[in-house]
Amino acid sequence: MSNQDVQTAHHAGHEQGPALSFVTSESVASVETGLIKAHAYAALASLMIAALFGTVVAIKMVQPDFLGDHIWSTWGSMRANHTQGILFGWLGNAFLAFLYFAVPRLSGRPVISRTLGWWLFGLWNIGVVLLGWVLVSINMPDYFWAIKPLEWTEFPLAVNLVTEVSLGLMALQFIPPLARKPNPDGMYVSSWYIIGALVFTFLAFPVGSLVPQLVPGAMGAAFSGLWIHDVVGLFATPFVLAITFFVLPIRTGRPIYSHFLSMIGFWLLFFSYPLNGTHHYVYSSIPMDTQRAAIAASVIMGFDVTLVVFNLLMSLRGQAARVWEDVPLRFMWTSIVIYLIVSLQGSLQALMPMQRYIHFTDWVIGHSHLAMLGFASFGALGGLAHVWERTPGCRYRPGYMHLAYWLILGGLLVMFIDLTAAGIAQGKLWTSAAPWMDSVRSSQGYWLVRTLAALPILLGFAAFITGMFSGADGRADSRQTLSKGRAQASLVSGG
Amino acid sequence: MAERGPAPTHTGSHGWFGYAYLLIFLAGVGFFLLSFVALGVLPGLRLTDKMESVRQSDIPPYTPAELRGRKVYASLGCALCHTQLVRYLPADVQRWGAPTAAWETRYDYPQVWGTRRIGPDLARETHVRSNDWQLTHLYNPQSIVPDSVMPGFPWLFNGGPNRPTTGATDLLAYLRTLGRARANDGKRVPDDTHDSGMDPAMLMQITNLCAAPFIHPQQARVDTALPALDKQTASEALHARGSQLYAQNCAGCHGANGDGQSPAAVGLTPKPTNLRLHRYSTVGLAQALWNGVAGSAMPAWRDFPVADLASLTAYVQTLHAAADTEAPTPAPTLARGATVYAGHCLACHGVQGDGKGPAALGYLPRPANFTTAQSDTARIAQVLNKGIPGTGMPAWPNLTPLDKQAVTAFVRTLFKPKTGPAP
Numbered sequence: 001m002s003n004q005d006v007q008t009a010h011h012a013g014h015e016q017g018p019a020l021s022f023v024t025s026e027s028v029a030s031v032e033t034g035l036i037k038a039h040a041y042a043a044l045a046s047l048m049i050a051a052l053f054g055t056v057v058a059i060k061m062v063q064p065d066f067l068g069d070h071i072w073s074t075w076g077s078m079r080a081n082h083t084q085g086i087l088f089g090w091l092g093n094a095f096l097a098f099l100y101f102a103v104p105r106l107s108g109r110p111v112i113s114r115t116l117g118w119w120l121f122g123l124w125n126i127g128v129v130l131l132g133w134v135l136v137s138i139n140m141p142d143y144f145w146a147i148k149p150l151e152w153t154e155f156p157l158a159v160n161l162v163t164e165v166s167l168g169l170m171a172l173q174f175i176p177p178l179a180r181k182p183n184p185d186g187m188y189v190s191s192w193y194i195i196g197a198l199v200f201t202f203l204a205f206p207v208g209s210l211v212p213q214l215v216p217g218a219m220g221a222a223f224s225g226l227w228i229h230d231v232v233g234l235f236a237t238p239f240v241l242a243i244t245f246f247v248l249p250i251r252t253g254r255p256i257y258s259h260f261l262s263m264i265g266f267w268l269l270f271f272s273y274p275l276n277g278t279h280h281y282v283y284s285s286i287p288m289d290t291q292r293a294a295i296a297a298s299v300i301m302g303f304d305v306t307l308v309v310f311n312l313l314m315s316l317r318g319q320a321a322r323v324w325e326d327v328p329l330r331f332m333w334t335s336i337v338i339y340l341i342v343s344l345q346g347s348l349q350a351l352m353p354m355q356r357y358i359h360f361t362d363w364v365i366g367h368s369h370l371a372m373l374g375f376a377s378f379g380a381l382g383g384l385a386h387v388w389e390r391t392p393g394c395r396y397r398p399g400y401m402h403l404a405y406w407l408i409l410g411g412l413l414v415m416f417i418d419l420t421a422a423g424i425a426q427g428k429l430w431t432s433a434a435p436w437m438d439s440v441r442s443s444q445g446y447w448l449v450r451t452l453a454a455l456p457i458l459l460g461f462a463a464f465i466t467g468m469f470s471g472a473d474g475r476a477d478s479r480q481t482l483s484k485g486r487a488q489a490s491l492v493s494g495g
Numbered sequence: 496m497a498e499r500g501p502a503p504t505h506t507g508s509h510g511w512f513g514y515a516y517l518l519i520f521l522a523g524v525g526f527f528l529l530s531f532v533a534l535g536v537l538p539g540l541r542l543t544d545k546m547e548s549v550r551q552s553d554i555p556p557y558t559p560a561e562l563r564g565r566k567v568y569a570s571l572g573c574a575l576c577h578t579q580l581v582r583y584l585p586a587d588v589q590r591w592g593a594p595t596a597a598w599e600t601r602y603d604y605p606q607v608w609g610t611r612r613i614g615p616d617l618a619r620e621t622h623v624r625s626n627d628w629q630l631t632h633l634y635n636p637q638s639i640v641p642d643s644v645m646p647g648f649p650w651l652f653n654g655g656p657n658r659p660t661t662g663a664t665d666l667l668a669y670l671r672t673l674g675r676a677r678a679n680d681g682k683r684v685p686d687d688t689h690d691s692g693m694d695p696a697m698l699m700q701i702t703n704l705c706a707a708p709f710i711h712p713q714q715a716r717v718d719t720a721l722p723a724l725d726k727q728t729a730s731e732a733l734h735a736r737g738s739q740l741y742a743q744n745c746a747g748c749h750g751a752n753g754d755g756q757s758p759a760a761v762g763l764t765p766k767p768t769n770l771r772l773h774r775y776s777t778v779g780l781a782q783a784l785w786n787g788v789a790g791s792a793m794p795a796w797r798d799f800p801v802a803d804l805a806s807l808t809a810y811v812q813t814l815h816a817a818a819d820t821e822a823p824t825p826a827p828t829l830a831r832g833a834t835v836y837a838g839h840c841l842a843c844h845g846v847q848g849d850g851k852g853p854a855a856l857g858y859l860p861r862p863a864n865f866t867t868a869q870s871d872t873a874r875i876a877q878v879l880n881k882g883i884p885g886t887g888m889p890a891w892p893n894l895t896p897l898d899k900q901a902v903t904a905f906v907r908t909l910f911k912p913k914t915g916p917a918p
Contacts, residue, residue, distance in 0.1 A: 060644075061613075064636070069649060074648070075572060075646040139571075141563070141570060148605060149568070149607045151610050175515075187515060195522070196518055203524065203531075207531060213604055216603050217546070217601055217603040218597040222539060271526055274526050275533065285542070285583075285597040285600075294534060359582075360578060364610070364611070430612075435798040440643065444642075
């Protein structure tokens with residue numbers, strides 16, 4: 001295919017509706033540009049709001065009186081709104097935006113229905129994110145409408161019901177195009193992860209949200225533990241990997257290093273991640289061999305991630321300059337590296353000797369921020385930037401994006417190091433004879449630093465959003481970047 | 496080379512029966528079911544046996560009020576900062592008592608084990624603190640624990656810690672249930688660890704810890720065992736440490752300068768003691784610090800290093816505002832005071848004034864011990880006129896002013912500032 005053709009093909013893909021096949025570069029399916037944009041806007045708005053909730057939580061740990069007079073702004077509600085907002089509002093919408101962009105390209109056919117898409121958009125954003133935030137703020141005591149004390153599913157059961165319906169609609173919208181008849185060249189890695197994540201999350205969500213309401217105490221906790229890990233390991237992780245496997249070869253113009261490693265990585269992930277759950281309740285009354293099995297699976301997970309990351313980084317070898325200057329690639333590369341760090345950390349901290357000291361401490365909070373902000377959000381931000389650059393009427397301004405990168409990364413690293421140190425200090429005091437309040441007092445300095453770290457992160461998000469909305473006259477810039485990539489041309493010549 | 500899936504022959508011609516369905520059924524459904532059964536259902540079956548191994552009479556179900564309180568606990572996010580999970584670890588057991596057994600959680604829909612411990616674990620909270628302490632702390636935590644980062648819940652109250660709504664009293668009722676079954680049970684040994692496959696040495700350590708009765712170090716108790724808190728040499732460092740400890744732990748209730756005037760005092764009955772109006776012997780303060788004052792909001796501080804308690808004792812002794820010595824009282828007045836004392840006070844406060852009269856056991860808090868604390872004359876007059884609300888001490892309107900004056904002087908002579916620590 002000549003350069004001229006590629007240029008034409010790009011125009012066809014971006015301006016006139018149909019997408020180019022990811023594999024053959026043929027024009028094969030139409031893309032719901034409106035839905036991409038709507039989910040991207042919702043994602044960015046939710047990111048900002050949920051990050052502000054998180055900042056309020058951090059401030060309250062330094063200044064407990066801050067916004068302390070009302071039930072809607074109490075610490076517990078703000079934290080529920082923070083974590084659920086990040087999960088459903090930010091990551092959920094970012095993944096949906098990516099799916100509307102990628103699924104037609106991966107499958108060669110459009111998603112099931114535009115109307116379904118808008119229903120899903122409404123349900124997800126009004127029925128899950130907004131309703132969740134509102135119900136948490138109202139804080140009704142009734143079973144169906146009440147905040148749940150369960151990690152990663154604090155939104156009330158009423159919201160969970162809408163969430164489950166939406167997850168079902170997501171599966172309906174995106175799986176059939178991918179599953180029905182793959183491209184002539186077969187299914188691409190991203191499709192595996194998308195299908196796996198959609199099916200798995202639809203099944204796993206009720207396990208975390210509903211089962212602990214039906215089975216008591218320790219038994220329910222075993223199921224809670226599953227969801228605590230599934231939400232990160234089988235919702236966030238596969239979608240971010242789907243983005244990564246999609247964006248990397250497009251932007252570098254080079255294929256993934258090893259198809260064999262891609263396969264091993266995928267199957268080992270789906271085998272071992274779900275078996276990690278009980279590592280959240282080590283040394284509890286859940287049978288010890290169950291705990292040990294989960295710990296073993298957590299170690300296998302570390303090996304698996306090492307393989308996946310090796311495969312991805314090898315795909316980027318010799319591309320340092322491009323990774324450095326290209327906005328989506330830089331975000332993706334950071335996501336990959338942090339994926340390795342956070343997963344090895346996860347394997348390490350699942351081990352019993354570590355659990356004795358760091359469980360229940362801020363170490364774990366540092367770990368979860370490294371996972372959800374460092375790995376998942378950097379991946380989603382990179383993916384969103386890639387989508388933005390190739391969606392009609394949407395361009396970003398690279399300067400803001402680079403600024404955003406440094407601000408978010410800087411804030412994250414300060415927060416991560418600070419909370420990890422805090423966790424070690426807390427664990428040390430808890431195993432000593434010191435009075436409990438000593439651990440609170442010694443944490444206060446760390447909590448202050450963590451609160452200050454929110455500032456660069458918030459500014460970074462603001463810079464990213466500004467970049468996303470100020471690219472209209474930077475259009476020429478991003479086209480230039482695009483033609484440098486020339487990914488599809490290479491793919492075609494290679495495949 | 497471009498990235499490829501399985502060869503086209505595998506998928507291209509099969510349409511609906513391609514590789515995608517392997518992903519759906521193995522990755523999506525199969526591995527989900529594997530984890531659901533292996534880590535959820537199978538341990539669940541074994542936990543069912545454990546949970547039902549305990550008779551229902553040993554662990555009564557929640558009352559409606561306790562259940563409502565549990566909902567308040569869940570929706571306010573208490574479980575986000577407070578675990579209810581004493582792990583099978585020596586450090587946990589040492590601090591909180593017996594590990595949380597599965598059977599203790601049999602009515603918990605949903606579970607509230609929690610995953611973060613910013614505040615203390617609450618699995619054994621049942622008798623640790625008094626009700627008025629709990630309510631005041633819920634209303635404004637910093638008023639009672641100055642360095643706490645816990646949020647207050649003023650909307651559970653009608654304007655003050657002493658005016659709780661049903662939301663607050665329900666929550667309190669629920670907090671009283673935490674660890675109740677374990678406390679009633681008496682079975683200290685964690686019987687459900689035998690099949691645990693835990694490190695035997697650690698299990699032995701836990702079993703040994705559990706063999707001795709556990710009383711939370713902050714739980715007030717009626718006890719006479721005391722550490723020796725005699726100050727070494729009074730020094731500036733000692734005073735500074737005592738002052739710091741006082742500000743961190745005592746000022747919330749007793750006031751920054753010890754006068755008992757504090758926001759927390761509104762919600763507490765009996766009121767926090769005005770430390771400026773009393774002269775305490777070292778034994779008197781050791782008793783209050785080590786054992787707390789059962790029947791009041793004054794917790795015990797047995798989790799503090801003895802050196803810190805000694806510093807605190809030395810510091811609190813300096814809070815007494817009046818001079819420690821004064822002119823002696825004439826003998827006839829003392830004789831009259833002794834007579835009044837024998838007639839009105841002795842039954843509770845005892846022959847020696849040590850608070851161990853024959854009727855003392857009927858009261859919590861226990862009657863004041865005049866040998867270890869000497870109240871100022873004005874304070875005694877106030878007590879005789881008004882009694883001490885929240886204790887067994889009544890007002891004595893029928894005593895003549897002269898009698899009151901005499902008994903006041905007599906009671907003050909019972910003080911023994913130099914007594915050594917109790918054996």
